Amino acid sequence: MDKDCAGVDPVSILDIARRAKVSPATVSRVFNRPEKVSGATREQVRAICRELGYRPNASASTLRTQRSRVLGVILPTLTNPVFAECLQGIAQATAALGYSIMPATTDYRVEIEQEAVTTLQSFGVDGTILVVSDAETSIALQMLAQRQRPYVLVYNRHPDHPTVSVAGDTALRDLVHELVQLGHRRIAMVCGQLDASDRAQQRLAGFMQGMHKAGLTPQPLVQVPFVETAIEDVARVLRAPSRPTALVCSNDLIAIRALRAAHECGLRVPADLSITGFDGIRLGHDLTPILSTVVQPNQDMGRHSVELLLRALREGRQPTTSESITLPYHFFRGESCAQAPF
């Protein structure tokens, strides 16, 4: 046997056709409509493909069929485990269904969201999964909608778009209730750059509702725009005379830094101070104290968005707002949150 293994040069459908003494169309059918090919030739073609290590050229088939079997993914950053976990879910779900992904990170910058949309578009992605800074104002989103390109938002919640998300506002409303039950009165919300995340805004809104319902005046909002200074920013608040007894953080990463700030201020968590997060990143469960947080099924959110998008694609349509999924969350009590101190 001259060569029993795949070589260096690219093999085309024509090479296979020639070797198998069939037409290229037949080879193509073996891959796309195997049932339309007689068992004998099918197996023979397959054997040759295997021998030559042939795989159809995706660009050619995309060009021809106008379907790429690729999904675009636009995320703020992979540095936050929420999105990394979600992307992991997306990667698994797509791979299982024969799709590939093309992700882009925006670092929360809207111009980059737009750029990402256009490059992904130029690759002919069949659909796009994205989390934008603000669904209400996102140009990237408008571009997709206007050009009628299938897409789903993840994490973002908005009535005018198909989304896969969790009710962050309700979650925080309920969370405040729990804290109040635990005797907390001086409760402060801590969040990052509000204008870079409509999720944070919604969570804040829920927080305010909860406080209002409980007849409490929220402590001044603690904003920690930069990770570099986050711990210090929180520490400052904790050193103030009538410091809060509970810190409700808009995400787990911030909560972990708040934990650190408490430590630096000599406060014990949860004895002196309760701290809660939001997101349910895997790592939170292994911390000491175990992070109290609103757990979202991050990987599943990714999986669901893939399924929602591909279902629509299969039916030759775009996802609709009526298909939007609100996934359940649950407040995980953990160890960083307890009875208020006296």
Added chain:
Amino acid sequence: MDKDCAGVDPVSILDIARRAKVSPATVSRVFNRPEKVSGATREQVRAICRELGYRPNASASTLRTQRSRVLGVILPTLTNPVFAECLQGIAQATAALGYSIMPATTDYRVEIEQEAVTTLQSFGVDGTILVVSDAETSIALQMLAQRQRPYVLVYNRHPDHPTVSVAGDTALRDLVHELVQLGHRRIAMVCGQLDASDRAQQRLAGFMQGMHKAGLTPQPLVQVPFVETAIEDVARVLRAPSRPTALVCSNDLIAIRALRAAHECGLRVPADLSITGFDGIRLGHDLTPILSTVVQPNQDMGRHSVELLLRALREGRQPTTSESITLPYHFFRGESCAQAPF
């Protein structure tokens, strides 16, 4: 003006050519060799492209030029922040250089590594960045090498392949030395599934060297194959009569769980027990105690691998082993590691 914004239907180079009263070749040149087009027509064509929201079809150009401007990326999982951070670096570097990425996660399974290579190949990626379970035996790697497809390994270290990595063995050798200086004698290594990671094996080797050099007998290796039982597995060791005074963990995720195990056993870190990790994930710095760990520049490792690969690509060749980069690490003392107890 009938339409001042991009429409729904795909615009091709022919549409632009027609509107601009030039040939498609000229439009193509405007994008690929703008200097070969007169200033006037160039600007006119650009204006029309902007007006119609035209972007060249990437599949068509890939098919024609045999260059995709896409890099494949193969990683074990995005659930471990090391790889997520690295991918973030890759995403940034590629985007800055006009490339896109197509990642796949393998969950440490070699069959999936292979599948990933073939699908990426079918998309005509210009090169591949990967971290494999074991560079020595990886079939995926052999496939790339044999077919002469450009690739770089990240994290893996192997003399026969171009790599971007850190000297994990040396790092652990030195780390053991530090621990010994701090008075530790009963030191145990904790690692995950050794056969799923040649990095862990190399780190273990370095650990053994270090122990040997110090004339110490290593405590029995603690293996924590599954995350679900990791804390318990470590706790068991910590409850043994002559427990170790220091735990050297093969990565940060394991170290964090070891921290938890110590807590569950009523041991104070670092007073009663020192714990070190490896990787330098961002979060480790914000923990309490701050994780002592061997810090690798994860995002930079991603960036370097992109640059190494693209440099070779630009020069029309494959990366060579002589271009392999060993990046510096540093042991970050943190707070989880201190003098041995008496």
Added chain:
DNA sequence: CTGAAAGCGCTAACAC
């Protein structure tokens, strides 16, 4: 500096 034309690899009518 610009245009004409061929063809990258594949698929989907449409014949047979």
Added chain:
DNA sequence: GTGTTAGCGCTTTCAG
């Protein structure tokens, strides 16, 4: 069940 053929959108000689 199988083959023939046209063409997806683009780039790139080669002429002019």
